[in-house]
Amino acid sequence: MTATNQAGSHLTVAExxxxxxAARSTVPRSSHARFVPAEKRPQPIGVLEQQAVTRVPELVPIRYGRMLESPFRFYRGAAAIMAADLGRAPHTGITVQLCGDAHLLNYGLFASPERHLVFDINDFDETLPGPFEWDIKRLAASLAVAGRANGFDDGQRAAVVKEAVKAYRERMRVFSDMRTLDIWYAQDDADQLNAVLPDKSVRRRTSRAMAKARTRDSLQAFDKLTHVVDGVRRFAPDPPLITPISDLDTGTEREELEHTLRSLIERYGHSLSTERRHLLERFHLVDMARKVVGVGSVGTRCWIALMEGRDDGDPLLLQAKEAGESVLAPYCGPGRYDNQGKRVVAGQRLMQANSDIFLGWERVTGMDGRLRDFYVRQLRDWKGTPRPETMPPDVLRLYANLCGGSLARAHARSGDPVAIAAYLGTGGSFDRALAEFAEAYADQNDRDYEIFAEAVHADRITAVAA
Structure with a gap:
C-alpha cells in the first residue's frame, strides 16, 4: 500500500x-460518495464461513444468531465484509493507525488510570495502519444503518452522518495547528464534554449515563459474575455465555487447559511495564471461565480470570481474548507485529489517550497444538455503553459529533493531521460525500443481511439465539 509518511517526518508544514x-487529484473528495460493489465481490456468507474456520465451533451459531436479529446487528458482525469492499476501492494513501471497526458502538465511556471518566474508542481487534478514510466510512455507514433501525427519515440520517464527518474534519483542522505533544496529551474528558452540551435534557441524560458508567466497575462485575461454592469464590455458570473451566472438560484435558490458561495469565505480565507487573503480582489466580462477548467476536476464544489480592473483597477481573489476523490485513498487509495480541495492544496504546493499566499480550499453545495469540485487559473499569436504539435524531446527532471528534484525535496521534486536514479542506464536500456513501453502503448491508437471513432459513448455516 502506497502511503504518505505517517508523521510527516522531515517535511515542512507546507510540504x-x-x-x-495532492491526494485530491488521485481520489477527489466527491468520489467518496460512490459505492459500487466489485465485480467479483466475495459472497457475504463465504466471508463469514471463512472466519468461522478458526473459531470455537459450538459458539459460531451464537454469533450468527446475534447477527440475525437486525441489519444493524449484522453490520456489527460484518467488519470483514466491509473491509473487503473498502480494500478493493481507490483510497487516498494517507495512512493512520486504523481502529478497523469504528462503528458507533465501539466508542464509549471508561476510566483513565488517573480515575477520570473519558470518552474514546474502545475496540481494537482489527487495528492496523491504513487509509484514514476507511475508519470514517465504517463510522458513517453505522450511523446510517442505526438511523434506519430507529425509523429516521432520509434528511435526519444525512444530518447525523454529516455531523460525525464535520466533527472529524473540524477537529483535525484544530490538530493540524497544534504542537505534537499537545496532540498526544489531548483527551475527551467526560465532564468537559457534558458541560458543552446545548440542551438541559440532554445534559441530564448524559449525567445519568456518566453516573451509571462509574458504577460499572470490577466490583459490580465481581458481584454479578461470581458466587461462593463451599467457601470458595467461583464464577457462576450461565451457559453458553459464561462457562467455568471446571464445566468445559474433565480429567486430563481440564488439567491441561487450566495449566495453559494459568501460564497465559502468569506470562502475559512480562508485556507490562515493571511497576504494573509488580502490581499484577500482588494478585493470585482463583478461577477461570469462558465468556461469549460482542457480536463479531463471538466464537473467538475469550477467557475471564478471577484474581484475588488481599482477600475476597479485593478482586481483579481480567479478560484474555484471542487475537487473530485483522480483517484489514489482506488489503493493508500484515503489519509490523508477528504476535496478533501485540498488534492489538500496540494499536490501542497508539490510538487511545488512556489505556488500561493491565493491557498486555501473550502467546500460548492451544489444546489442538496451535499457537494462539491473546491480549489481556481488565474486564470492566468504569464502562458506559451507548444505546443508539433509544436515541432520537437530535441525540444521535450529538453522539455522532462525539464519535467523529474522538476518531480525529485517535488518527492525529498516529497519522499526519496537517496532510489529512489539507485533504479534507474547510468546506463540506467530504461531509456530503460520506453522507451519500453511508446510504449506499446501508443499502448494501440490507442486501447482505437478506442473503444471510435466507441462508439461515434454508438451513445452510445454523443460528442460535443467546
Whole structure:
C-alpha cells in the first residue's frame, strides 16, 4: 500500500499540506460518495464461513444468531465484509493507525488510570495502519444503518452522518495547528464534554449515563459474575455465555487447559511495564471461565480470570481474548507485529489517550497444538455503553459529533493531521460525500443481511439465539 509518511517526518508544514492536497487529484473528495460493489465481490456468507474456520465451533451459531436479529446487528458482525469492499476501492494513501471497526458502538465511556471518566474508542481487534478514510466510512455507514433501525427519515440520517464527518474534519483542522505533544496529551474528558452540551435534557441524560458508567466497575462485575461454592469464590455458570473451566472438560484435558490458561495469565505480565507487573503480582489466580462477548467476536476464544489480592473483597477481573489476523490485513498487509495480541495492544496504546493499566499480550499453545495469540485487559473499569436504539435524531446527532471528534484525535496521534486536514479542506464536500456513501453502503448491508437471513432459513448455516 502506497502511503504518505505517517508523521510527516522531515517535511515542512507546507510540504505536508501539499501532500494532502495532492491526494485530491488521485481520489477527489466527491468520489467518496460512490459505492459500487466489485465485480467479483466475495459472497457475504463465504466471508463469514471463512472466519468461522478458526473459531470455537459450538459458539459460531451464537454469533450468527446475534447477527440475525437486525441489519444493524449484522453490520456489527460484518467488519470483514466491509473491509473487503473498502480494500478493493481507490483510497487516498494517507495512512493512520486504523481502529478497523469504528462503528458507533465501539466508542464509549471508561476510566483513565488517573480515575477520570473519558470518552474514546474502545475496540481494537482489527487495528492496523491504513487509509484514514476507511475508519470514517465504517463510522458513517453505522450511523446510517442505526438511523434506519430507529425509523429516521432520509434528511435526519444525512444530518447525523454529516455531523460525525464535520466533527472529524473540524477537529483535525484544530490538530493540524497544534504542537505534537499537545496532540498526544489531548483527551475527551467526560465532564468537559457534558458541560458543552446545548440542551438541559440532554445534559441530564448524559449525567445519568456518566453516573451509571462509574458504577460499572470490577466490583459490580465481581458481584454479578461470581458466587461462593463451599467457601470458595467461583464464577457462576450461565451457559453458553459464561462457562467455568471446571464445566468445559474433565480429567486430563481440564488439567491441561487450566495449566495453559494459568501460564497465559502468569506470562502475559512480562508485556507490562515493571511497576504494573509488580502490581499484577500482588494478585493470585482463583478461577477461570469462558465468556461469549460482542457480536463479531463471538466464537473467538475469550477467557475471564478471577484474581484475588488481599482477600475476597479485593478482586481483579481480567479478560484474555484471542487475537487473530485483522480483517484489514489482506488489503493493508500484515503489519509490523508477528504476535496478533501485540498488534492489538500496540494499536490501542497508539490510538487511545488512556489505556488500561493491565493491557498486555501473550502467546500460548492451544489444546489442538496451535499457537494462539491473546491480549489481556481488565474486564470492566468504569464502562458506559451507548444505546443508539433509544436515541432520537437530535441525540444521535450529538453522539455522532462525539464519535467523529474522538476518531480525529485517535488518527492525529498516529497519522499526519496537517496532510489529512489539507485533504479534507474547510468546506463540506467530504461531509456530503460520506453522507451519500453511508446510504449506499446501508443499502448494501440490507442486501447482505437478506442473503444471510435466507441462508439461515434454508438451513445452510445454523443460528442460535443467546
Amino acid at each position: 505536508r499540506a501539499a501532500q494532502g492536497r
